[in-house]
Every structure is written in C-alpha cells, then in structure tokens.
Amino acid sequence: MNTNIQIKSALEMLITEVKPKSPVSLNLVDALGYVLAEDIFSPLNIPPFDRSPLDGFALRACDTLNATKEQPTTFKVIDFAPAGKPSTKILGPYQAIRIMTGAKIPDGADLIVPFEETEFTEEWVKVFKTYKSNSNITFKGEDIKKGQRVLVKGDLINPPEIGILASIGKNEVLVYDRPKVAILSTGDELVDVNQPLEEGKIPNSNSYTIAALVKRAGGIPYILPHCPDHLEKITKEISSTLKWADILVTTGGVSVGDKDYVMEAFQRICDKFLFWKVKMKPGTPITAAKYKDKLMIGLSGNPAAAFITFEIFVKPIIKKFRGLEKIYPLELESTLLSNFTKVRNQNRFVRAITYYDSGNFYTKLPDSHSSGVISSLTKVNSLFFIPAGAGPFTEGQKIKVQLLEGEDLLP
Ligand SMILES: Nc1nc2c(c(=O)[nH]1)N[C@H]1C(S)=C(S)[C@@H](COP(=O)(O)OP(=O)(O)OC[C@H]3O[C@@H](n4cnc5c(N)ncnc54)[C@H](O)[C@@H]3O)O[C@H]1N2
Numbered sequence: 001m002n003t004n005i006q007i008k009s010a011l012e013m014l015i016t017e018v019k020p021k022s023p024v025s026l027n028l029v030d031a032l033g034y035v036l037a038e039d040i041f042s043p044l045n046i047p048p049f050d051r052s053p054l055d056g057f058a059l060r061a062c063d064t065l066n067a068t069k070e071q072p073t074t075f076k077v078i079d080f081a082p083a084g085k086p087s088t089k090i091l092g093p094y095q096a097i098r099i100m101t102g103a104k105i106p107d108g109a110d111l112i113v114p115f116e117e118t119e120f121t122e123e124w125v126k127v128f129k130t131y132k133s134n135s136n137i138t139f140k141g142e143d144i145k146k147g148q149r150v151l152v153k154g155d156l157i158n159p160p161e162i163g164i165l166a167s168i169g170k171n172e173v174l175v176y177d178r179p180k181v182a183i184l185s186t187g188d189e190l191v192d193v194n195q196p197l198e199e200g201k202i203p204n205s206n207s208y209t210i211a212a213l214v215k216r217a218g219g220i221p222y223i224l225p226h227c228p229d230h231l232e233k234i235t236k237e238i239s240s241t242l243k244w245a246d247i248l249v250t251t252g253g254v255s256v257g258d259k260d261y262v263m264e265a266f267q268r269i270c271d272k273f274l275f276w277k278v279k280m281k282p283g284t285p286i287t288a289a290k291y292k293d294k295l296m297i298g299l300s301g302n303p304a305a306a307f308i309t310f311e312i313f314v315k316p317i318i319k320k321f322r323g324l325e326k327i328y329p330l331e332l333e334s335t336l337l338s339n340f341t342k343v344r345n346q347n348r349f350v351r352a353i354t355y356y357d358s359g360n361f362y363t364k365l366p367d368s369h370s371s372g373v374i375s376s377l378t379k380v381n382s383l384f385f386i387p388a389g390a391g392p393f394t395e396g397q398k399i400k401v402q403l404l405e406g407e408d409l410l411p
C-alpha cells in the first residue's frame with residue numbers, strides 16, 4: 001500500500017486520475033464561473049459597420065480644406081442619423097448629416113466633427129479648421145474581426161467574457177460541467193446542527209465547512225446525512241453515492257482508532273486504491289481511492305485538518321474537473337508579523353491571515369494551530385507551508401504563503 005507518502009506524490013497521484021467533466025451547453029447568463037470547452041470565433045465584425053464615436057456632424061473632409069477660425073466653412077444639414085437608424089442619403093459637397101454616437105457613417109462621409117467644434121442651427125453647421133479624411137470614425141471590425149478567435153478553450157468565464165460572447169451574438173456556450181461533490185461526515189458522536197446535543201455528542205460542523213469550500217472551489221456540494229462509525233453502513237452509503245457523484249469527500253474515521261472504517265470502506269469499493277497517510281501536519285491520515293472515473297477522498301475528522309487538507313488536495317481536483325488549467329494556489333512573498341518558533345520534523349501547513357498594505361503583504365498567525373481547534377480558523381485566507389526541519393520563524397521575516405482565494409491573479 002502507498003502509505004506515508006510525500007505531499008507532492010499524493011497530489012500527483014490524485015491529479016493524474018482527473019479528467020475534465022463532459023461539456024454541456026449553457027445559456028450565457030448561467031455560464032458565469034464555468035470554463036469554456038470550445039474555442040470561440042466571431043461570426044461578426046465588431047463593430048459590424050463603420051460608426052460614429054461622437055455626437056456631431058458627418059461631413060466630407062475635403063470640404064474642410066479652406067476652413068479657418070476667421071473664415072469658417074458652412075455646410076447644409078440634410079438629414080439626421082441617430083444610432084440604429086442609418087441615414088439613406090448620400091452625402092454630397094458641403095452637405096452635413098447630424099449624427100449620434102453609435103450611428104452608421106452615411107455613404108459619402110469620411111469625417112465626424114463633434115458638436116463642440118462647430119456652430120450650428122437646424123439648417124446649417126460651420127466648421128473652423130481643416131480635418132483629415134477618416135477622422136473620428138470607428139471602422140468596421142476594428143475591435144473584433146469576423147473569424148477572429150476571441151476566447152480560448154480553457155478560459156474561465158467571468159463577466160468580461162460574458163460581455164464578449166454577447167457582443168458577437170453568442171447566446172449559448174459549451175462549457176465543462178461542474179463536478180458534483182458529495183460530502184459524508186462519519187462519526188457516532190455527530191448530531192445535525194439543528195438537533196439537541198446529548199452527553200458526548202457534538203454538532204457536525206465539517207459537512208458545512210466542506211460544502212462551503214466546495215462551493216468556493218466551483219464544485220456543486222451535496223451534504224449527505226452523516227453516518228455512524230459502522231463499516232457496512234459507510235460502505236453502502238459510499239457505493240450508492242458514487243453512482244451519481246464525481247467526487248466523494250468524507251471526514252473522520254481515517255486514523256488508527258477501533259472505529260475508523262473509512263479507509264477499509266474505500267478499499268472494498270475502489271478499483272484503484274491511491275494512498276493512506278501523507279507526510280504532513282495537520283491531516284496526516286488522509287486517504288484516497290478511485291472507482292471508475294470517480295474519486296474518494298477521506299479527510300481527517302479534526303475540523304482544521306479537514307479544512308486545510310481540502311484546500312491542498314480537494315480544491316485542485318475540483319478545479320481540474322471544471323476544466324481549469326491553473327489549479328494550484330497563488331503563492332506570494334509576505335512579511336511575517338508573528339513568531340513561530342517550534343521546529344518540527346514534519347511538513348506543516350500553518351493557518352494564516354494575510355493582508356495587503358501600502359505595497360507589501362503581511363501575514364499574522366493565530367495562536368492555536370491544533371487540528372482539533374476550529375475557532376482560530378476565522379479570517380484564515382492563506383496557508384504558510386513549513387517544510388520538515390525548517391524554522392524557527394520570527395516577526396519581520398519574509399515568508400511564502402499560499403492564498404486560498406485570488407487565483408485569478410495567477411500569470
Ligand atoms: N493512536 C493514534 N491516534 C491518532 C493518531 C495517530 O497517529 N495515532 N492520529 C491523530 C490524528 S493526527 C488525527 S488527524 C486524527 C484523525 O482522526 P479521524 O480522521 O479518524 O477522525 P475521528 O477519529 O473520527 O475524529 C477526530 C476528531 O474530529 C472530530 N470530528 C469528526 N467528525 C467531525 C465533524 N463532522 N464535525 C466536527 N468534528 C468532527 C471528532 O469528534 C474527533 O474529535 O486521529 C488522531 N488519533
């Protein structure tokens with residue numbers, strides 16, 4: 001069995017098992033946060049016609065040749081062209097068409113003069129200088145050429161991409177579906193959040209933390225009813241869940257306790273067992289297995305360990321299922337504002353709070369790092385990785401932290 005393996009090997013083992021979900025066609029408004037499963041080519045020129053970028057008058061530049069401040073040239077206003085209603089007139093010598101921003105340039109015109117540079121009435125307009133041909137015209141295809149590739153397979157759809165798709169008249173896009181992530185907390189001590197507590201019991205918090213983390217990572221979370229520490233029941237629940245879920249995340253029952261059954265359940269169900277125990281703290285006893293194209297990941301029951309190992313191992317998996325290429329966190333240099341003096345012979349991920357101020361990043365470490373402590377997770381937005389044997393770390397020292405959000409900023 002693969003056991004006590006390095007963090008990197010565990011991640012590689014998991015990631016190589018993941019293929020992006022099959023593409024689905026989505027309406028534009030629903031596509032936010034999905035990843036494109038096709039290259040997008042524009043069927044149109046944008047703009048689709050030569051248009052005016054200003055409110056003013058359409059003229060012929062050659063007619064402005066003798067215009068000066070002292071001796072302006074006068075043009076006869078022959079038509080009005082608002083946006084969306086092109087003028088049908090052909091502009092002749094010393095004629096002008098009053099034109100609005102976004103309107104099609106009338107035939108015969110090669111110049112737009114903005115209102116501010118003219119004097120005008122309803123019948124005539126005066127210009128006071130010479131203009132070059134093609135001044136103040138936005139040309140057809142200047143923004144996007146017909147046939148141009150505007151977005152690439154693998155691009156994340158954010159609001160700008162939605163706008164680009166709409167501007168080329170595309171209402172449906174092919175995107176990679178989001179993975180369905182089932183969450184199963186195990187433990188005889190668990191009760192639902194809305195149920196009364198009895199002696200020795202605790203509310204199931206992991207399912208909710210994990211569901212929120214799944215959502216933040218772009219997966220679709222499904223919280224299953226928590227399961228007692230019972231091998232048959234756990235096995236049955238996981239087997240039936242894998243019929244529809246892409247990823248199954250469990251918490252609890254992965255260590256060496258008499259009632260820790262999750263790894264055994266994985267072994268019964270899987271067609272490929274991946275590993276048990278990774279050389280890191282917290283969350284050492286993490287386990288993973290594969291069944292068909294589905295992944296099972298068993299996280300430690302300790303709330304902070306479940307949180308941290310989710311971010312390290314499950315988040316990149318979800319991102320790969322979503323079709324993203326950048327699946328690992330953004331790492332940045334930061335100034336440590338706390339002391340961390342313990343030197344341990346184990347790789348550690350320390351929960352951290354990182355912020356930006358006047359050109360620098362700063363990182364504070366909460367007081368407690370115990371994997372069973374949940375209170376010190378508040379405001380945690382980053383992880384400080386300490387390789388085995390490294391340290392001590394003191395206030396003012398530069399360190400590297402991994403951000404739990406902000407991957408958009410990756411190059
Ligand atoms: N003899 C040893 N004991 C333990 C070892 C070891 O190496 N030798 N490893 C410790 C480490 S490290 C960890 S981490 C835990 C892992 O425990 P499990 O994954 O088996 O989790 P449980 O035993 O079920 O629970 C641990 C802890 O977490 C609480 N818990 C569980 N589920 C939830 C939930 N859904 N919401 C909130 N809290 C939960 C549970 O009550 C326990 O307190 O094992 C150590 N032991």
Ligand code: MOO
Pocket residue numbers: 280281282283284285300302305371372
């Ligand atoms: O590996 Mo455990 O989560 O540190 O207590």
Ligand SMILES: [Mg+2]
Pocket residue numbers: 252253254255256257259260
């Ligand atoms: Mg246990």
